[in-house]
Amino acid sequence: MKTSLSTSSNARSNLLGTWTLFKKELLRFWRVSFQTVAAPIMTALLYLLIFSHVLEDKVQVYPGVGYTAFLIPGLIMMSLLQNAFANSSSSLIQSKVMGNIIFVMLAPISYLGFYLAFLAASIIRGLVVGLGIFLVALLFIDLPLAHPGWILSFALLGSGLLGTFGIIAGIWAEKFDQMAAFQNFVIMPLSFLSGVFYSIHSLPPFWQQVSHLNPFFYMIDGFRYGFFGVGDISPFISLGVVAGSFFALSLLTLRMLKSGYKLRG
Amino acid sequence: MIPAINIQQLHKHFGDLHALKGVDLSIEQGEFFALLGPNGAGKSTLINLLAGLLRPSSGSLQVMGHDVHAAYAAARLALGVVPQELVFDPFFNVREMLRFQAGYFGRGRENDAWVDEIIESLGLADKAHTNMRRLSGGMKRRALIAQALAHKPPVIVLDEPTAGVDVELRQTMWEFIRRLNREGHTIILTTHYLEEAEALCSRIAMMKHGEIVALDSTRNLLNRLPGKRLKLSLSAPLPEGLRALVRSEQGRDYILAIADTTQLELILSELRVAGVSIEDMQLIEADLEDVFVELLS
Numbered sequence: 261m262k263t264s265l266s267t268s269s270n271a272r273s274n275l276l277g278t279w280t281l282f283k284k285e286l287l288r289f290w291r292v293s294f295q296t297v298a299a300p301i302m303t304a305l306l307y308l309l310i311f312s313h314v315l316e317d318k319v320q321v322y323p324g325v326g327y328t329a330f331l332i333p334g335l336i337m338m339s340l341l342q343n344a345f346a347n348s349s350s351s352l353i354q355s356k357v358m359g360n361i362i363f364v365m366l367a368p369i370s371y372l373g374f375y376l377a378f379l380a381a382s383i384i385r386g387l388v389v390g391l392g393i394f395l396v397a398l399l400f401i402d403l404p405l406a407h408p409g410w411i412l413s414f415a416l417l418g419s420g421l422l423g424t425f426g427i428i429a430g431i432w433a434e435k436f437d438q439m440a441a442f443q444n445f446v447i448m449p450l451s452f453l454s455g456v457f458y459s460i461h462s463l464p465p466f467w468q469q470v471s472h473l474n475p476f477f478y479m480i481d482g483f484r485y486g487f488f489g490v491g492d493i494s495p496f497i498s499l500g501v502v503a504g505s506f507f508a509l510s511l512l513t514l515r516m517l518k519s520g521y522k523l524r525g
Numbered sequence: 526m527i528p529a530i531n532i533q534q535l536h537k538h539f540g541d542l543h544a545l546k547g548v549d550l551s552i553e554q555g556e557f558f559a560l561l562g563p564n565g566a567g568k569s570t571l572i573n574l575l576a577g578l579l580r581p582s583s584g585s586l587q588v589m590g591h592d593v594h595a596a597y598a599a600a601r602l603a604l605g606v607v608p609q610e611l612v613f614d615p616f617f618n619v620r621e622m623l624r625f626q627a628g629y630f631g632r633g634r635e636n637d638a639w640v641d642e643i644i645e646s647l648g649l650a651d652k653a654h655t656n657m658r659r660l661s662g663g664m665k666r667r668a669l670i671a672q673a674l675a676h677k678p679p680v681i682v683l684d685e686p687t688a689g690v691d692v693e694l695r696q697t698m699w700e701f702i703r704r705l706n707r708e709g710h711t712i713i714l715t716t717h718y719l720e721e722a723e724a725l726c727s728r729i730a731m732m733k734h735g736e737i738v739a740l741d742s743t744r745n746l747l748n749r750l751p752g753k754r755l756k757l758s759l760s761a762p763l764p765e766g767l768r769a770l771v772r773s774e775q776g777r778d779y780i781l782a783i784a785d786t787t788q789l790e791l792i793l794s795e796l797r798v799a800g801v802s803i804e805d806m807q808l809i810e811a812d813l814e815d816v817f818v819e820l821l822s
């Protein structure tokens with residue numbers, strides 16, 4: 261009796277602890293939403309303006325889909341992924357460098373709760389930025405929404421995958437410059453070489469093969485399929501790759517957190 | 526009764542450094558306990574192991590009977606820790622931080638009254654809406670103490686809570702901590718102000734090089750050096766006949782240990798016979814600092 265009571269009160273406190281951490285993570289980026297939401301939307305719009313102006317009349321990737329329309333889902337997804345990554349990774353590296361991570365480490369929050377709180381906040385940041393770009397883009401162009409279910413699935417899985425990747429990077433990095441290296445040498449190349457600005461069918465065969473090794477390619481292609489109903493490959497393959505990567509990376513993260521890797525010496 | 530803290534054969538290695546060498550320590554519920562020792566003795570390491578911020582190389586730790594590893598949630602719920610470093614979250618103000626901290630421990634709105642009470646008792650009321658980044662060092666220290674208390678833990682560990690804190694706050698802070706102790710909270714502190722430990726704590730552990738070298742009630746520790754100390758500044762070296770009483774010396778300044786005041790007569794007459802005159806003289810009680818020096822030298 262006594263144990264079952266204390267188990268249920270532990271479960272309740274664990275739930276509230278996780279919820280509080282999630283709320284704090286949300287508030288952390290929302291307080292500085294000018295940098296964390298408005299700035300990435302602005303950047304995406306600049307890309308849109310420049311590339312669509314230069315290429316609209318010269319490139320048609322899919323029949324009946326203008327270049328600007330083609331570009332928008334890719335830009336939305338790229339920003340969504342980058343911001344989901346930035347949210348968890350920058351929160352962790354900052355609180356590690358400042359030392360205030362110990363406030364969370366002292367609490368009875370389980371490693372699963374810790375993971376879910378950071379994950380959920382990253383997903384929301386990604387979705388908010390993505391939605392923002394989508395809404396602003398609608399002012400300029402009509403976008404079809406062929407399969408909203410695919411759009412939502414890839415947005416959720418993509419931001420979840422990159423949020424998780426951000427947690428791994430945040431745990432691993434000990435200094436800001438290590439995190440910057442991670443951003444510049446892993447996240448940026450993966451997002452630019454993923455078919456945001458072009459269809460990979462326009463690449464030489466060798467580079468097409470290389471693109472197939474890039475998980476960002478599947479997220480962007482699947483996401484784009486949701487809008488136009490056409491893509492470079494089947495959305496089911498993309499879904500499999502993205503969901504599989506998300507699952508594998510989540511397991512890795514949970515193992516890192518459970519072992520206390522770099523967080524509990 | 527279950528001890529508040531129970532530590533068995535605790536070892537901690539940092540690479541080649543053997544920072545804790547088999548520490549055994551049990552602290553009863555309701556104690557006001559001091560952990561003393563020079564820089565690098567291993568006090569913070571011990572506290573971080575208790576808090577689960579570090580993992581032991583071997584040995585076991587329990588807080589209120591809950592194993593720090595196997596039953597980490599229950600152990601952490603029972604423990605509030607004030608870290609030695611002045612850490613803070615620059616995104617939030619004092620009240621927000623305290624509510625978050627309570628929330629991490631599963632405490633919701635019902636805890637807000639307690640948060641307000643801590644804010645009041647630690648003199649943070651007019652800073653409650655100030656961003657943590659804008660607080661002065663001493664104010665940040667108060668906020669850290671408040672954060673450790675936010676979930677009202679039965680066991681409170683303070684790692685040098687008075688470093689960089691002005692006299693006034695020290696008083697109000699100790700008054701508040703004393704009250705918590707009277708209400709049944711177990712208090713464990715480290716400090717380099719020995720008079721604080723002497724005045725507040727009923728039991729003391731002294732650490733050196735990762736080991737506990739003394740563990741006793743404050744009274745017993747003070748009684749290890751019975752009698753008084755006689756500080757002398759002399760015109761010439763101390764006569765041989767008095768050398769047995771010397772505790773420490775520096776040039777022609779000596780500190781002698783004397784069992785009772787009748788010994789004074791003897792010392793004065795020896796000095797007169799030897800033709801040594803006294804330039805300055807002071808009679809003092811042995812305090813914790815003497816015990817500390819004696820044990821650690």
Ligand SMILES: Nc1ncnc2c1ncn2[C@@H]1O[C@H](COP(=O)(O)OP(=O)(O)OP(=O)(O)O)[C@@H](O)[C@H]1O
Pocket residue numbers: 525539542544562563564565566567568569570571609
């Ligand atoms: N994370 C760490 N990695 C490596 N060595 C460490 C680490 N933490 C502590 N040490 C070493 O362990 C020893 C004990 O350090 P600790 O911080 O526990 O001392 P302390 O008694 O708290 O000292 P102080 O009074 O200065 O706070 C020191 O030699 C210190 O350099």
Ligand SMILES: [Mg+2]
Pocket residue numbers: 568569570609684
């Ligand atoms: Mg210390």
